[in-house]
Structure formats: C-alpha cells, structure tokens
Amino acid sequence: MITLASDFGTPYPAAMKGVLLQRTDARLVDIAHDFPRQDVRTAAFWLREVLPYFPPATHLVVVDPGVGTDRDALVVRAGDHTLVGPDNGVLLPAARRLAGNADRAEPALIDEESLDPVEPTIDQSESDTHGQHPSGGRSKTFHGRDVFAPAAAAVHEAGVEALESLEWLTPTTPAVDLVLPSPTLEDERAIGEVLVVDGFGNVITNVPGSILDDLMRVRANGETVPVGETFAAVPVGERLATVGSHGYVELDVNQGRGDEAFGLEPGDRVVLKPVPDSDD
Amino acid sequence: MITLASDFGTPYPAAMKGVLLQRTDARLVDIAHDFPRQDVRTAAFWLREVLPYFPPATHLVVVDPGVGTDRDALVVRAGDHTLVGPDNGVLLPAARRLAGNADRAEPALIDEESLDPVEPTIDQSESDTHGQHPSGGRSKTFHGRDVFAPAAAAVHEAGVEALESLEWLTPTTPAVDLVLPSPTLEDERAIGEVLVVDGFGNVITNVPGSILDDLMRVRANGETVPVGETFAAVPVGERLATVGSHGYVELDVNQGRGDEAFGLEPGDRVVLKPVPDSDD
Amino acid sequence: MITLASDFGTPYPAAMKGVLLQRTDARLVDIAHDFPRQDVRTAAFWLREVLPYFPPATHLVVVDPGVGTDRDALVVRAGDHTLVGPDNGVLLPAARRLAGNADRAEPALIDEESLDPVEPTIDQSESDTHGQHPSGGRSKTFHGRDVFAPAAAAVHEAGVEALESLEWLTPTTPAVDLVLPSPTLEDERAIGEVLVVDGFGNVITNVPGSILDDLMRVRANGETVPVGETFAAVPVGERLATVGSHGYVELDVNQGRGDEAFGLEPGDRVVLKPVPDSDD
Numbered sequence: 138m139i140t141l142a143s144d145f146g147t148p149y150p151a152a153m154k155g156v157l158l159q160r161t162d163a164r165l166v167d168i169a170h171d172f173p174r175q176d177v178r179t180a181a182f183w184l185r186e187v188l189p190y191f192p193p194a195t196h197l198v199v200v201d202p203g204v205g206t207d208r209d210a211l212v213v214r215a216g217d218h219t220l221v222g223p224d225n226g227v228l229l230p231a232a233r234r235l236a237g238n239a240d241r242a243e244p245a246l247i248d249e250e251s252l253d254p255v256e257p258t259i260d261q262s263e264s265d266t267h268g269q270h271p272s273g274g275r276s277k278t279f280h281g282r283d284v285f286a287p288a289a290a291a292v293h294e295a296g297v298e299a300l301e302s303l304e305w306l307t308p309t310t311p312a313v314d315l316v317l318p319s320p321t322l323e324d325e326r327a328i329g330e331v332l333v334v335d336g337f338g339n340v341i342t343n344v345p346g347s348i349l350d351d352l353m354r355v356r357a358n359g360e361t362v363p364v365g366e367t368f369a370a371v372p373v374g375e376r377l378a379t380v381g382s383h384g385y386v387e388l389d390v391n392q393g394r395g396d397e398a399f400g401l402e403p404g405d406r407v408v409l410k411p412v413p414d415s416d417d
Numbered sequence: 418m419i420t421l422a423s424d425f426g427t428p429y430p431a432a433m434k435g436v437l438l439q440r441t442d443a444r445l446v447d448i449a450h451d452f453p454r455q456d457v458r459t460a461a462f463w464l465r466e467v468l469p470y471f472p473p474a475t476h477l478v479v480v481d482p483g484v485g486t487d488r489d490a491l492v493v494r495a496g497d498h499t500l501v502g503p504d505n506g507v508l509l510p511a512a513r514r515l516a517g518n519a520d521r522a523e524p525a526l527i528d529e530e531s532l533d534p535v536e537p538t539i540d541q542s543e544s545d546t547h548g549q550h551p552s553g554g555r556s557k558t559f560h561g562r563d564v565f566a567p568a569a570a571a572v573h574e575a576g577v578e579a580l581e582s583l584e585w586l587t588p589t590t591p592a593v594d595l596v597l598p599s600p601t602l603e604d605e606r607a608i609g610e611v612l613v614v615d616g617f618g619n620v621i622t623n624v625p626g627s628i629l630d631d632l633m634r635v636r637a638n639g640e641t642v643p644v645g646e647t648f649a650a651v652p653v654g655e656r657l658a659t660v661g662s663h664g665y666v667e668l669d670v671n672q673g674r675g676d677e678a679f680g681l682e683p684g685d686r687v688v689l690k691p692v693p694d695s696d697d
Numbered sequence: 698m699i700t701l702a703s704d705f706g707t708p709y710p711a712a713m714k715g716v717l718l719q720r721t722d723a724r725l726v727d728i729a730h731d732f733p734r735q736d737v738r739t740a741a742f743w744l745r746e747v748l749p750y751f752p753p754a755t756h757l758v759v760v761d762p763g764v765g766t767d768r769d770a771l772v773v774r775a776g777d778h779t780l781v782g783p784d785n786g787v788l789l790p791a792a793r794r795l796a797g798n799a800d801r802a803e804p805a806l807i808d809e810e811s812l813d814p815v816e817p818t819i820d821q822s823e824s825d826t827h828g829q830h831p832s833g834g835r836s837k838t839f840h841g842r843d844v845f846a847p848a849a850a851a852v853h854e855a856g857v858e859a860l861e862s863l864e865w866l867t868p869t870t871p872a873v874d875l876v877l878p879s880p881t882l883e884d885e886r887a888i889g890e891v892l893v894v895d896g897f898g899n900v901i902t903n904v905p906g907s908i909l910d911d912l913m914r915v916r917a918n919g920e921t922v923p924v925g926e927t928f929a930a931v932p933v934g935e936r937l938a939t940v941g942s943h944g945y946v947e948l949d950v951n952q953g954r955g956d957e958a959f960g961l962e963p964g965d966r967v968v969l970k971p972v973p974d975s976d977d
Contacts, residue, residue, distance in 0.1 A: 138438065140431070142428075166431070168428050168431040169431060170427075171426075171427055187432045187435065188435070189435075189537035190436050190439070190535070190562065191434075191438060191439070192435070192438055192439050335429075336425070336426035337426075366485060366557045367485020367558055368482075369483055369484070369486045379558065380556075380557070380558075381556075381558055381559075382556040382558050382563075387558075392454075392482060
C-alpha cells in the first residue's frame with residue numbers, strides 16, 4: 138500500500154499515480170492533496186495524526202518549497218512503515234510516532250541519479266508542439282513525479298525489511314528536523330500554541346486534553362468558555378473547549394467556526410486556565 | 418466494496434480509510450467528502466440518487482451534526498446493500514430506494530461498546546508531545562473513524578447475508594426518519610420544492626420530469642422559460658427547464674448558474690405551470 | 698485500469714464509478730474532476746501532459762458542453778491506450794501524444810443505442826417520490842454516467858487489441874479537432890500563448906523551454922525577469938521564468954502566483970526575448 142499526500146491540488150497527483158502504476162500494483166490511497174501550499178508544519182501535523190491509523194505502508198509525501206534546490210530526498214524507515222519525501226522536516230514528526238520512539242526512525246538519503254528515470258510516452262514526431270522534456274527523466278520543479286514517486290514505488294516493491302538492498306539509499310542524518318512545539322504546563326495554567334485549524338474551523342492546540350479533566354469551564358486567552366465532551370454540549374453557534382479526536386484541547390463552535398469566534402490562527406499563543414466550579 | 422461519503426473535507430476521510438484497511442481488503446470508493454457541512458438532507462438526497470448505480474456494497478456515511486450526543490449509530494440492510502451511519506435520517510432515503518420498498522430496509526442498532534476499539538500506532542515514549550488519546554478507542558468527536566469505520570469494516574467482512582451473526586447489532590426502529598418532500602401535482606400546476614443545487618448551479622426540484630412531456634414552455638414561479646431536452650437547447654447564458662439526470666425538473670442555465678438566474682436555493686418553493694403552445 | 702477525468706466536481710463522478718464497477722473489476726484512478734467547467738482546451742492540455750505517465754489504460758474523459766446535442770461519442774485508440782469521450786476535440790491532443798504520431802490514433806464512433814443501458818436499482822413502489830428516470834437508460838444531460846461509463850467499461854473488458862470486436866464501434870473521422878496553439882519561434886524572439894494557469898498560479902506557455910538555454914534573463918512581454926532552474930532560484934515573492942515540469946516556459950513567482958504578478962491568463966499572448974548577459 139502506498140499513501141500519497143501533497144499540496145498539489147489537481148491534476149499533478151495523477152502524474153505521480155501514473156508513474157507509481159508503471160512500476161507497482163500497490164493499492165494507492167490519498168491522504169490529502171490540499172494541504173496549505175508549501176506549509177511544511179501543517180502537513181507534518183496531519184501526517185503525524187493520520188498515518189498511525191494505517192496498516193504498514195509506504196507514505197509518499199510532497200510538500201516541498203525547496204524543490205530544485207540542493208535539499209536532499211529522503212526515505213525514512215519508521216517501524217513497519219516507510220516515508221518518502223523531501224529533507225525539510227515534513228516526514229519526521231510522523232516518522233517518530235510511527236517508529237514508536239525516535240531511535241527507530243531510520244533516515245536514508247536517495248541518490249537521485251541512480252533511480253530509474255521517469256519516461257513519458259512521447260514520440261517527437263507527434264503533431265502538437267511539445268515542450269523540452271527533462272533530460273534524464275528529472276525535472277527541476279516536479280520531484281513528486283520524477284524523484285519521489287519512483288523512489289516510493291521501488292521502496293514498496295523492495296519491502297520495508299529489505300530497504301538495505303536498495304543501492305541508491307545511504308543512511309544519513311536529515312539536514313532539517315521539525316519538532317512541533319510543546320506546551321508549557323504549569324499548575325495554574327497551560328501555555329500552548331495553535332497547531333492547525335481544520336476545515337471545520339476547529340482550532341487545534343498542542344495542549345493535551347487531560348487538562349480539561351473534570352472541568353466545567355476554562356479560560357482561554359482571558360475568555361471563559363464551557364468545557365464540553367462534544368460540540369453539541371453547547372447550543373448551535375456557541376463556543377466551547379473540547380478534547381478533539383487527536384487528544385488535544387480544541388477551541389470550537391458548535392456547527393460554526395472556532396477560528397473566527399476565538400480570533401485564532403496557526404502559530405498563535407493560547408493560554409488556558411481552569412475555572413473552578415464556584416468561580417464566576 | 419465499501420463506499421465513503423461525508424462532509425469532512427480532508428484529511429479526516431484518510432483516517433477512516435486507514436481504519437478500514439487495518440480490517441479489510443475491500444475496494445474503497447469515495448462518493449463525496451464535500452457535502453455541505455452538517456446538512457443531512459442534501460447528503461440524503463445525493464446518496465439516494467447515486468448509490469443505486471453501485472453494485473452491492475457497504476456504504477459508510479458520516480454527516481453527523483449530533484456526534485458525541487446520545488444519537489444512535491445504525492447499520493441498515495437495504496436489499497443487497499448495507500448502509501452504516503448515524504441515526505439522524507441520512508441513511509433512510511437511500512436505504513428505501515436500494516431496498517426497493519420500505520419494508521425491506523432493516524435497521525439495526527450498533528452497540529458501540531462491543532466493537533473492536535480503534536488503536537493508532539502510538540508509543541508513549543515518542544519524542545513529540547502528544548494528546549490524550551481517547552480511552553477505549555472512541556473519541557467523542559470523530560465517530561467516523563472510531564465507530565462507523567470499524568462497524569463498516571465488520572459489516573463488509575461478515576457480508577450482507579450474515580449481518581445477524583454480528584452480536585453487536587440489534588434490530589431497531591430509527592429514532593429519526595427523513596422523507597424528502599413530495600410535490601403536489603394538480604391538473605393545472607405542480608407545487609414542489611428545490612431539493613438541492615448542484616455544483617454547476619443546476620436547481621434540482623422534486624417535481625417529476627414527466628410534467629414537462631410534450632411541453633415547449635413552462636411557467637416557473639411566474640416566469641415563462643423554454644423546455645429543453647438538454648442545456649444546449651437554448652443559447653449559452655439562457656434559462657431553461659429540463660429533465661435532469663435524476664429524472665426531476667431542473668431549472669438551469671446553459672453554461673451558467675440556474676440558482677442565480679432563478680434566484681432559488683434549497684428549500685424554496687417552486688410552482689410550475691404548463692404553457693400551452695398557443696399562449697404568449 | 699480506467700482513469701476518469703471530468704469537470705463534474707462531486708458527487709457525479711461517483712455515479713460513473715458505480716456504473717463502471719457494475720461492469721468491470723478494473724482499477725479506477727482519478728485524473729481530476731475539477732477541470733474548469735466546460736473548458737475543453739484546458740482539459741485537453743492536462744490530459745496530453747498527464748496521461749503519458751500512465752501504463753496502458755482506458756481513459757474516460759467527460760468535459761462536454763454539448764451534452765445532449767447531436768455531437769458524437771467517440772472511442773479513440775492511441776497506441777496501447779484507449780480514450781472515451783465526446784467528439785469535441787478534448788481527446789485528440791492526448792491521443793496524438795499517446796499514439797506517438799497522428800497516424801496511429803484511431804477514432805471510432807459509439808452507437809449509443811447499442812450499449813447496454815444503465816439501470817439504477819429502483820423499485821417504483823418505494824416510498825419516496827422519485828423522478829422519471831430516463832427511458833432506455835440514457836439521460837439527455839449526464840452522458841458521463843449513461844453513455845461514456847458503459848462504453849469505457851466495455852472497452853476495458855474487450856482490451857485495446859480487440860476493439861474491432863465491439864459491434865457498436867465504427868471507424869470515423871472526428872467532427873471536431875483541437876490542436877493546441879503552436880508558438881512562433883524567431884531568431885530574436887518567441888511569440889507564444891498562455892496555455893493554462895495551474896493551481897499554484899504558474900503561467901504555463903506553449904513556448905519550448907529550450908529557448909531559455911544558457912540564458913540568465915529573459916524579457917517577457919517587455920519586462921525583464923531572471924531565468925531560474927527552479928522557483929527557489931529567486932527570493933520568495935520574486936518573479937522568474939523557468940522550464941516547467943511539462944517542458945514549457947513558465948512564468949512563475951517563488952511561493953506566489955505568477956498569473957497575478959504577470960497579469961496573464963489562458964489565451965493571452967506572451968512574447969519572450971533573450972536578454973544578453975551584458976545588457977541592462
């Protein structure tokens with residue numbers, strides 16, 4: 138099984154799928170292709186939260202603002218999973234979680250020159266004008282198709298136990314790490330950060346949901362809101378704090394957008410203080 | 418085969434697919450994940466119109482404004498098909514149509530406590546901060562992943578003929594029904610309603626297309642428009658009434674948006690009167 | 698393998714998939730369903746660029762502003778590939794490229810009356826009001842479901858080598874051709890056109906990338922911009938000319954939108970002149 142994730146929209150992911158299917162019969166599953174453009178951190182968060190629900194697979198990830206520069210291309214073994222993508226940190230939070238601990242994530246460098254080149258079916262004599270296709274099968278601007286897809290197909294075909302048989306892989310230390318920010322947890326408050334806002338407008342913080350245990354209300358950046366187990370704990374249109382499906386504190390609105398109601402976006406600071414039951 | 422439909426956007430459907438693929442090798446087919454948010458009626462309409470074109474399958478449906486409340490989770494057998502989703506009416510119009518008549522749709526209640534819990538691959542020692550994952554494998558806010566996907570996988574594996582072997586299913590009567598509105602058909606006019614507006618802006622009513630038989634023109638909410646067999650029966654940008662692919666009267670614009678031209682949205686009343694050929 | 702491409706958005710492609718899966722076990726792969734509405738030229742461009750990366754397959758293409766008119770329905774054999782779609786030109790640039798040269802693209806006319814009709818599972822006694830489903834299984838407005846999907850399934854099942862065994866196919870000459878515009882290449886300048894703007898805002902022209910060989914700068918419609926091998930050759934937010942992944946000159950902005958920065962949209966004229974290194 139090969140999963141695909143990118144910020145490409147359409148139809149670029151289809152070109153990656155074509156290349157994969159030239160080389161493997163693997164099942165292909167889309168994670169998302171509408172990650173915010175060139176936003177490595179948001180993609181890293183979602184991959185860390187979603188990929189652990191999959192059975193062992195090869196995960197092809199292309200959110201790649203440095204495409205065509207000298208940033209490296211990586212394969213990272215993480216337990217029974219393998220990730221393939223650029224060396225910009227996007228793979229690492231998911232890899233650490235899939236590996237179970239940091240020691241077991243095993244990154245390797247792709248020697249791009251040694252991959253079988255990608256060849257479209259083109260005859261120079263066909264009648265439409267056509268472009269100058271990249272020599273050696275590698276464009277400078279679409280490594281998803283020309284580098285990462287061939288590498289992912291080869292990794293899938295080799296299998297996670299036999300990555301060392303791939304001569305174009307060399308163990309390495311990634312040049313760029315990415316660790317999603319940790320909250321500061323004090324007795325009287327938690328100081329965290331908005332990690333992402335999902336498509337519903339739910340504001341997902343990095344504060345563990347356990348701080349809401351047994352609370353009826355919480356003060357979020359100075360405003361007191363009810364704590365609910367679910368959106369429907371408050372009337373439609375009302376704000377609440379809840380524990381989201383990832384296990385973090387979320388600031389939400391029942392059937393509305395939490396980001397707008399709370400005025401928060403990714404990267405913003407969030408201070409949460411418990412409100413004792415007797416306190417108004 | 419398991420189909421998936423939701424109002425989740427991305428990447429939440431991928432988490433459902435991961436859970437499914439942990440438990441089954443079934444083919445997965447997306448119906449849509451951009452249904453209007455928490456709009457049970459629109460989803461119910463599309464499922465009723467689209468699912469009958471599929472071979473026998475398990476249909477996983479999550480449009481669920483009441484997630485985390487005490488609304489029940491259902492499996493509905495409908496002929497050779499099975500639907501899995503919340504007890505809010507969203508499954509029932511499709512189930513009745515797939516079953517062929519109302520008597521053969523057989524709803525059953527899911528005992529959520531008895532499902533195998535969903536377990537992501539997480540080691541508490543991994544280095545990124547992580548949330549407080551739901552105990553017992555069931556979040557309060559993402560039953561698509563934690564309840565409906567495991568149930569759909571188990572239903573698929575059991576097969577539609579052996580649902581009674583699933584001990585966590587109990588025959589039930591749904592708490593919430595949903596019957597899409599019927600038009601009033603009189604000799605001189607039809608009084609109907611806009612069911613949905615599709616992505617092209619076509620206004621799909623609940624009035625059977627047969628009322629347009631042999632008509633050249635029809636009066637729609639007081640305005641006379643030509644009746645055409647197809648959009649291209651009128652010039653680009655012009656309005657028409659036609660029989661859409663679902664068999665209902667649609668109010669459309671050739672290569673334009675009917676909803677804007679007619680000023681109509683879902684739920685609006687539509688009165689259609691035949692215009693005799695001799696009448697201006 | 699059957700690929701699907703359309704301008705349908707959702708959920709209409711799911712109805713096509715249901716019909717296909719009633720008739721074949723083929724793998725289904727989406728190319729895109731968000732092509733600009735009824736924009737035959739843009740779809741033809743993307744199909745020409747993306748389909749050659751696929752292994753031999755049947756390609757179902759529905760961008761069809763003339764649906765329901767007397768425009769014909771085509772099957773076009775192109776080398777080891779087969780394309781199925783309307784006779785409006787959308788298939789032909791891809792077919793010529795897949796065939797390797799124009800002579801080997803072999804179009805055939807679909808006799809729609811001879812296809813097995815599409816039948817949803819509907820019992821007239823079911824309780825919801827329903828529409829008047831198209832007689833003979835063919836709506837006037839959704840040939841993707843009712844004509845092209847059944848044809849694509851049959852073509853796939855027959856195999857590309859046995860298309861002549863399909864009695865409902867007759868060799869034909871397409872009524873509508875589409876040749877994407879060619880640039881004028883002079884010694885001192887290239888006069889081309891914007892073919893499409895991709896989702897990143899990259900302006901893809903029809904000028905072969907080779908004209909940028911060994912150039913540091915180029916004048917594009919009178920404005921001098923650097924030539925870079927990749928977006929990151931210029932600072933974030935800056936304009937550049939580059940050779941895109943299709944081999945054409947693109948006018949881009951690093952991590953920004955080239956269409957807005959250059960004020961260009963599809964169909965606009967683009968004049969490119971080399972700027973000698975010594976020239977300011």
